[in-house]
Amino acid sequence: MSTDHARHVAALAQACIHCGLCLEDCPTYLELGNELDSPRGRILLMRRTVDAGAPADDATRRHIALCLGCRACEAACPSGVRYGELLEHFRAALHAAPATQHAPQPSAATAGPERAPPPSQSRAQPRRTLIDRLTDLLIFHVTPYPRRLATAVTLGRWSRAAGLAALLNRLIPASRKLLRMLPAEAVRTARLPARLEPHGPPRDTVSLLAGCAPPVLTPRSVQRALRVLQHNGAAVECPARLHCCGAIHAHAGRLDTARDFARHNIRVLETAAPADRPIVTLAAGCGAMLRGYGALLADDPHFARRAAQVAARVRDISEYLVALGPIAPTRPIRRSVCVHDACHLVHVQRVQSAPRRLLSMIPGIDLREASEAAICCGAAGSYNLTQPETAERLARRKLGNLAATGAACAATGNIGCILHLNAVRESMDEAGSAPPAAAAPSPPPAPAIVHTIDLLHEAYGLPDS
Ligand code: SF4
Ligand code: SF4
Incomplete structure (x- = not known):
């Protein structure tokens, strides 16, 4: 395990006092009923792995993979455990290390009563296969890029119409879910103009980060958000060169790529608008990621302060409208x-x-x-x-x-x-x-x-x- 990530994991995990007050807020614990699928259980697994100084075993990988990264435990924790950062560093360490074939089962002392685990939980995680690689391609090299995603959506529709969806699903099982999420009717990717003027007297100007997937998969909601902002007197600027916020990569432990996205977006947002202009987001995941830029780049001497400044400007659209005083x-x-x-x-x-x-x-x-x-x-x-x-x-x-x-x-x-x-x-x-x-x-x-x-x-x- 990388010593840098291990050091972060060891330091962050120390804050956990194993009180268990987060358990009832954890969706995977509620649904799967296994202590090792709870925050406390996962933190224990991370600590054991780091203390052992050995690669994570397959069971640990499986319980960490089943974590949603929803951070409900972080909000519930009275001891201030920064679970999100802990998880990202541990996943970064897993990403850097190969899988092992050793798959010890949790002991009765540490595992809670099982309530019908899903099929994937009952087998060891396999080594990376062609399907894994194709899935990675879809998740990390297609979905964060709107043009590639739009092309994939067109191909997905075409494969569905041509009766080839089953073949595509066999090649990339994750595409099954993506195909199911496509809107019934074909819709054009939302156009994001450089600037939209407010309707009525101007009250404010915002920079909008619409995200990668929303303009492609829910373009109507994006257009509606633009109109709602205009209706409330906000001019909307959409910086054209923004990239993916980096959330998909950060959650998977690909922190170097996430940092590259963050640095690029910080440069764009700094040059596109004055330093006090709100950055409005439509997707909770993007907003959360942008707000985390300060922590993500805390060790970067050129970006730490700038990242924190950009993060402080981020507002979810609902929060922004309430603060503005909605019409x-x-x-x-x-x-x-x-x-x-x-x-x-x-x-x-x-x-x-x-x-x-x-x-x-x-x-x-x-x-x-x-x-x-x-x-x-x-x-x-x-x-x-x-x-x-x-x-x-x-x-x-x-x-x-x-x-x-x-x-x-x-x-x-x-x-x-x-x-x-x-x-x-x-x-x-x-x-x-x-x-x-x-x-x-x-x-x-x-x-x-x-x-x-x-x-x-x-x-x-x-x-x-
Ligand atoms: S993460 Fe927080 S709430 Fe959960 S067991 Fe640890 S100290 Fe308790
Ligand atoms: S991030 Fe969510 S799923 Fe993961 S341990 Fe915390 S509450 Fe459970």
């Missing part, structure tokens, strides 16, 4: 709506009340709270591609909780959650299966998942063209 919507939406808190919005950016404030301003909306609103839905960046069984279980759990509110739709602030949950919801509809809502004999159907800003756009009566 009150006047068109009623007579619908019941519940909220799914995206992990990287609620646990990392600590934004929870702003989306509810915006929704409660809309006349006619019946706002409801769901159980486990802040428990991850399983989307978690590329997790739904790399851990599809657990991701699907978490999505069904989430949909069950949302359905139990009886709401017609659920609002969230992360496009990954929207695509993942709607894909699972549609597959459940096709299969005619209902989500397992606790204590509800015949639960209502799971609500459609939309972006909070989609509802605000509708309540402003803004056009979709």
